Amino acid sequence: MTTPASHAPQAPHAHDASPLLSVRNLKKHFAVKTGLFNRNEAAARAVDGVSFDVMPGETLGLVGESGCGKSTTGRVILRLLAPTAGDVRFEGQDLFTLDNRSMRRLRRKMQVIFQDPFSSLNPRMTVGAIVREGLTIHNIAQGAAADARVKQLLDEVGLRHEYASRYPHEFSGGQRQRIGIARALAVEPTFIVCDEPVSALDVSVQAQVINLLQDLQRDRGLAYLFIAHDLSVVEHIADRVAVMYLGKIVELATAADLYREPLMPYTQALLSAVPVPNPKIKKSRVVLSGDVPSPAAPPSGCVFHPRCQHPAKDAACTAIVPPLEEKAPSHWVACIKQPPTGVEWPKQQAAGATKQPERYLPVIATTT
C-alpha cells in the first residue's frame, strides 16, 4: 500500500515532534472455520491495514461500530494479540520484534483501561493489592514505599485511601473504573489504551471519569488511544479522531474538522445517526440500510460501497480500493468520489466509473 503509511498523518499541533506510537499497515486476521468438519478456512479481517501515529500527550480517538476492529487494534498494539502483519513502533522501538523480557519492560510505559469494570478487576484481590501489583512486578517500589504510593494513587483518582483494604465488589461501576485507572497509572506509563472506558457507566459518573482522565492527561502528559463507540464522548476528549469501518481507517482528522465537515460518507451517516438532546434541532438523517457486512467476506473495492449514499457512487467504487488521502490539511479520507483524489478520472473510468467525483456534504442538523 502506498497510503499515508509513508507520509504519516501527523498530529496537528506537533508537526516537528516525533510520534510516541506509530502504527503502520497493521493487520490482524482471525481464522474462521466453516463447513463440514471445519474443512473450509477463511480469514476474518478484523484489522486490515491500519496506519496512524499518536503524539506524546495527545488523545487519538478511535471510533466505529461493533465489529469494526477498533478494540482488536488496541489489543494488537499492546501485543495482547499477535499481529498478522504490519509494525508498531513505540518510542522508536519495533514492538513486534522485541523479546518477552524487553516487551515486559516496555509495558511499563504502555497501559490499558478496560471497558467492563466488573470483569477487569480480580475479585479475590483487595484494591490495594490490585494497584500495587504493577509496582512489585516492575520493581518500582516495595514495602512501605509501595504502600505510600498506593495511597497517593488512590487519592489521585478520587478514592479514599482507606479503601485499599476493600474488595472490588464493594464499589460501584464508576469507582471500579477509578481503581482500574489507578492500576494503570501505578507504573507511570506515557501511553494508555482506553478501551471503551466509560461506556458501562451512567451519564453523571461517565462525566466524572472523563474529567478525571483529562486531568491526569494534563498533569502527567499522558497520551491516550481512546477507543469508543460514543461519538459525543470522543468529540469531547479527543484531539484527533480516526473512524474505522470493517477493519480499515476510512477517515482521520482533527476532532474539530471531522465533526464540522465529515467527508467520508460513512462518517456522515454515523454522525447523523447520533441523537441530539435538543428537541429544537431537526435532523435530516442519513439512515444506513442493512448491517455491517461480515469481515470474513468484505465487499470488493470500497468496503462501504453497498451502504454508501454518495450521489456519485458508481461501478468504480466496487472495483477500486480507495486510498486514505489527505483531502484537506491533516484531513485524511478514503473515498475516490470526494475530490480531490489521486485516483485520476481515466483510472476511475477504466474501472467502470460513470459519475465524476463531486463534493458531497449533506446538511445534517437544522435548528427550528
Add this chain to the structure above:
Amino acid sequence: MAERRAPSPASGPPRSSDGASTAPLLSVGELRTYFYTDSGVARAVDGVTFEIGARETIGLVGESGCGKSVTALSLLRLIRPPGRIEPGSRILFEGRDLTTVDEKAMRAVRGARIAMVFQEPMTALNPVFTVGDQIAEVVRVHGAGSRREAWGRAVQMLETVGIPSPAQRARDYPHQLSGGMRQRVVIAMALVMNPALVIADEPTTALDVTIQAQILELLRDLQHRFGTSILLITHDLGVVAETVSRVIVMYGGEIVEHASVDELFARAHHPYTEGLLSAMPQVGQQRERLATIPGTVPPPTAWPSGCRFHDRCPYAWDRCVTEHPPLYQLGGGHTSRCHLADEPARRAEVHEPAVAVLGGAGGTPGGSRAGEQDNVSERKAIS
C-alpha cells in the same frame, strides 16, 4: 419516613396537548414497589403518579437505580418476592386496576394489551426456538389463532418490522441474526397482538448508533400505523429529545420532574435534570470540562432524608435536608419536586454539594476531584 406522604400540590400529571380530551389509556397512582431484603426495605418505586394517553409516547429517564425498570415491571405485575406492590397503589388500565385483578386476567393483559421490549435482544429471545416459532407462540398463548394462522401472523409481523425475506428468516434461530435484526424480532413479538401499550426498556442501548437510528425510526413508524402508546425507558436524553412528547425524570424512586419534551429541554427546573443535561457531552458543542453530578445514586434501602437529591445538589439548603419536597406545579403541566419552585432566589446561591465536601461520605467517594467550581458555574449558566 415522615417525608413519604408529603402533600402534593400537583393535582395530577400533565396531559399532552394532543391527548388532553380523551381519557388516559393508563393511569398510575401512588405506585409503590418495595423489596423486603435482608439489608432493609428497598423502596425502589416510591409514590409514582403519571398517565399515558392513547397514541402517546412518553419517556422515563434517570440513571441506574432510580426506579425506572421496576416501574415498568410493576405495570406488568412482574414483581416477585421479596418485592411487592404496596397496598394503595393504583394501575388503572382499560377500566381495570391491574393491582387487584387475578393472575389469569393479568396473563391476558401481558403480551396482548401491554407488551414489553427489553434491552438485550439476545437474552429476550430463546436460543433453541426459531424466531418464527417464538412470535407464533405469543399468538397461540393468547388463543388468537391456529398453529398455521399463528405462523402466518409471525411471518407477516417480521415483514412489518422490516426484515427482508421474512418467510425464510422466520425459520432462523436468534444467533443467526444480527443485533439489529434481533431487536426487530423482539419488536415484532411485542406488536403481534396489537397491544394498546408497549413498554420499551432501553430498546436501543445495546445497539450501534446507526442501528439505533433504524430501530427508533421503526418504532415511530409502527406507532403511526398501529396507534400504539409507548412508554420509552432510557438514560439517553438524545433519544428522548427525538422520540417522545413528554418526559418523566425519576430519581430515588420518585418522579422529580415531569414536562413536555420542549419545556424540559428549554427550562429544566430540577437540579438533577439540570445535572443530567449538562453532564452529557454533545456532538457539536465544545466544552473544556463536563459538568458532573458528584457522588452516586444512593441505595434504595437508605434514601436521604428530606429531598433525596440534597446531598448531591449544588443549591441545597437546610430546608432540603428536613422537608421532603412535593411535586410543585410550575404551570403548563410542568412539575418539579424541588423547593426552588417555592424559593427561586436560592438558585443564585450555588455551593459545593454535601457529598463533595465530605469527600464522599457513606461509602460513595465517587465524587469530585477537581473542577467542581466550573461544574457549578456551568449549571448556573444553563438555568
